[in-house]
Amino acid sequence: MLRKLSALLVVALATAVSLYSQGNLLINGAGATFPYPVYSKWFDEYHKAHGNAQINYQSVGSGAGIKQVTEGTVDFGASDGPMNDEQLKAYADKHGSPILHFPTVLGAVVPTYNIPGVSATINFTPEALAGIFLGRVTKWNDPIIASANKGVNLPAKDIVVIHRSEGSGTTYIWTDYLSKVSDDWKNKVGKGTSINWPVGLGGKGSEGLTGLVKQTPNSFGYVELTYAAQNNIPYGAVKNSSGTFVKADLASVSAAAAGVKDMPADFRVSITNGSGKNAYPISSFTWLLIPSKFSDAGKGAAMKEFLKWSLGDGQGLVEALSYAKLPKDVVSKELKAIGQIQ
Amino acid sequence: MAATTTTVHSAGPVTGSRSFLDRLRDGDELARLITFVFAAATVLITVLLVFELWTGSVLPRHKFGLDFFLTRVWDPNSGDFGALPFIYGTLVTAAVSLIIAVPLGIGAAIFLAELAPARVSDTLQFFIDLLAAVPSVIYGLLGVFIIVPMMREYIQPALNNTLGFIPLFTGPAYGIGFLTAGIVLAIMVIPYIISVSREVLLSVPRDQREAALALGSTRWESTWKVVVPFARTGIMGSIFLALARALGETMAVTMVIGNTPNISASLFSPGYSIAAVIADQFTEATGDLYLQSLIELGLVLFLLTFILNGLARILIVATSQRSGGGH
Numbered sequence: 001m002l003r004k005l006s007a008l009l010v011v012a013l014a015t016a017v018s019l020y021s022q023g024n025l026l027i028n029g030a031g032a033t034f035p036y037p038v039y040s041k042w043f044d045e046y047h048k049a050h051g052n053a054q055i056n057y058q059s060v061g062s063g064a065g066i067k068q069v070t071e072g073t074v075d076f077g078a079s080d081g082p083m084n085d086e087q088l089k090a091y092a093d094k095h096g097s098p099i100l101h102f103p104t105v106l107g108a109v110v111p112t113y114n115i116p117g118v119s120a121t122i123n124f125t126p127e128a129l130a131g132i133f134l135g136r137v138t139k140w141n142d143p144i145i146a147s148a149n150k151g152v153n154l155p156a157k158d159i160v161v162i163h164r165s166e167g168s169g170t171t172y173i174w175t176d177y178l179s180k181v182s183d184d185w186k187n188k189v190g191k192g193t194s195i196n197w198p199v200g201l202g203g204k205g206s207e208g209l210t211g212l213v214k215q216t217p218n219s220f221g222y223v224e225l226t227y228a229a230q231n232n233i234p235y236g237a238v239k240n241s242s243g244t245f246v247k248a249d250l251a252s253v254s255a256a257a258a259g260v261k262d263m264p265a266d267f268r269v270s271i272t273n274g275s276g277k278n279a280y281p282i283s284s285f286t287w288l289l290i291p292s293k294f295s296d297a298g299k300g301a302a303m304k305e306f307l308k309w310s311l312g313d314g315q316g317l318v319e320a321l322s323y324a325k326l327p328k329d330v331v332s333k334e335l336k337a338i339g340q341i342q
Numbered sequence: 343m344a345a346t347t348t349t350v351h352s353a354g355p356v357t358g359s360r361s362f363l364d365r366l367r368d369g370d371e372l373a374r375l376i377t378f379v380f381a382a383a384t385v386l387i388t389v390l391l392v393f394e395l396w397t398g399s400v401l402p403r404h405k406f407g408l409d410f411f412l413t414r415v416w417d418p419n420s421g422d423f424g425a426l427p428f429i430y431g432t433l434v435t436a437a438v439s440l441i442i443a444v445p446l447g448i449g450a451a452i453f454l455a456e457l458a459p460a461r462v463s464d465t466l467q468f469f470i471d472l473l474a475a476v477p478s479v480i481y482g483l484l485g486v487f488i489i490v491p492m493m494r495e496y497i498q499p500a501l502n503n504t505l506g507f508i509p510l511f512t513g514p515a516y517g518i519g520f521l522t523a524g525i526v527l528a529i530m531v532i533p534y535i536i537s538v539s540r541e542v543l544l545s546v547p548r549d550q551r552e553a554a555l556a557l558g559s560t561r562w563e564s565t566w567k568v569v570v571p572f573a574r575t576g577i578m579g580s581i582f583l584a585l586a587r588a589l590g591e592t593m594a595v596t597m598v599i600g601n602t603p604n605i606s607a608s609l610f611s612p613g614y615s616i617a618a619v620i621a622d623q624f625t626e627a628t629g630d631l632y633l634q635s636l637i638e639l640g641l642v643l644f645l646l647t648f649i650l651n652g653l654a655r656i657l658i659v660a661t662s663q664r665s666g667g668g669h
Contacts, residue, residue, distance in 0.1 A: 194632075
């Protein structure tokens with residue numbers, strides 16, 4: 001009797017669970033770690049506002065995100081750097097329809113340093129940044145750095161360069177900027193999530209890098225603005241293409257995006273070293289990679305609804321997490337582009 | 343005629359005079375079959391692992407061939423990959439860790455097995471077992487927050503001042519690097535050496551010690567000249583166990599080695615190990631050649647471990663044959 005009862009209970013439970021999960025639409029995505037805090041907040045808030053769709057996001061890294069959405073193991077991807085033509089072609093070949101890029105928020109990469117005895121904000125010119133990372137500028141009191149920092153007592157000590165050891169979108173943005181401002185860097189090293197660094201020690205993750213910078217005197221590294229802001233890490237100002245030394249904050253990052261003259265239709269644009277008097281030069285979009293054709297119509301419709309929400313209510317949540325909002329004309333272009341999703 | 347027949351089966355191998363099904367109905371044959379499947383499964387898993395590593399690294403094997411082992415460049419952008427810095431880093435950190443851990447570990451094991459009172463020995467063994475159970479990430483944190491500053495502020499400058507004429511101890515003191523990674527690995531690996539060596543030393547028969555003492559040797563002489571050589575193969579086994587852990591250790595190493603594909607004579611210089619680079623770069627590896635080069639590095643590490651374990655086996659067999667009485 002008891003055995004029959006417990007068997008019945010198990011069957012009832014199983015039916016209930018399967019009915020419940022059929023009512024909820026589950027969409028899976030994977031990709032960049034940089035926007036993970038804002039995405040997880042968005043997916044949570046969206047689920048509370050529109051109960052039917054549950055979006056699950058794994059921050060496995062931009063490269064893995066691109067790979068998985070191409071393979072089809074996840075419904076959408078996310079990346080800090082846009083997919084290149086080769087990757088776009090690979091996706092289109094495999095699925096028969098293109099994949100679309102939708103910028104979601106703006107981020108920036110800031111130079112961080114630890115010079116004992118110096119608490120002022122240090123100004124960096126593009127030449128100084130490229131020179132330091134190429135290994136040409138080796139001491140803090142080198143004229144290239146000192147000339148932009150009159151009045152700051154820079155020591156005659158060796159600069160300990162620290163970079164990210166693993167592949168990272170932050171590295172992509174940083175090296176994209178360096179490639180634009182330095183032909184030497186572009187020819188010798190190039191841009192990428194993972195590159196052959198001429199000099200420097202590797203720290204694992206933003207935590208590893210900033211930990212090393214904090215511990216090592218006379219060190220110099222780069223980190224996301226959101227991480228620096230949330231963890232109170234001092235960082236320097238960078239000279240933009242208009243000649244102004246700009247310290248990164250939400251306003252200057254948004255200004256970098258507003259300065260884009262011709263936004264391409266597929267939104268794959270680099271905004272580093274952009275124009276704009278107050279634009280911060282090392283800024284970047286981060287993108288959601290959405291298939292243009294969903295095999296499941298329900299998922300397609302849910303993704304469209306979510307994108308519309310993220311461009312509206314969602315944008316209101318980002319500044320609290322230290323991400324910059326998208327400029328208005330980019331938002332309106334994206335709302336039109338959502339129509340391409342089937 | 344009895345209503346029931348009882349047959350007594352021997353424990354030895356069953357001859358073919360009865361059918362397989364008959365033999366299967368005995369517990370013995372079934373047990374033999376099941377345990378054989380389990381044992382075969384481990385061999386099968388190893389073979390599958392090597393197979394997957396081999397087929398997963400097709401592109402770089404065809405593109406680079408044996409040059410992969412000789413190139414020092416690791417450039418994802420230009421598609422040029424070489425394993426030499428990582429092999430160097432793996433071997434150097436493992437060597438440093440063993441140089442530190444083996445004397446300390448064996449010394450501690452001798453103390454615990456031979457010279458300490460039983461209660462002290464058991465209590466200390468408890469703590470050593472705890473050390474062995476600590477996850478490697480914790481050792482990484484210990485390395486980053488305690489050992490790296492200590493190295494940078496005190497130990498590296500001191501070594502540079504006293505032994506700076508040796509190329510091993512030259513260069514700027516960052517705190518991270520081969521030496522620090524070797525020290526962290528040594529801390530992780532000592533518990534293995536102590537535990538196994540202590541067990542082996544304790545299992546040396548009392549007659550051996552008593553015979554030595556009866557012949558007039560001192561306590562230390564009997565320990566060092568009779569007991570330890572008797573337990574030699576077991577101690578060597580513990581050293582190779584430690585080496586296996588040191589070769590494959592990932593998290594603790596990547597936090598303190600500096601993650602720079604560098605080959606340098608100086609132990610203060612930052613470097614990279616195979617396990618560290620795979621863990622770091624695997625998720626963001628874009629492009630097939632990059633990904634497969636990392637898989638080929640995995641194959642290289644497997645080969646390295648395989649070769650060193652093979653050498654261990656040979657060494658153990660050779661010395662046990664020579665000593666003629668070891669375990």
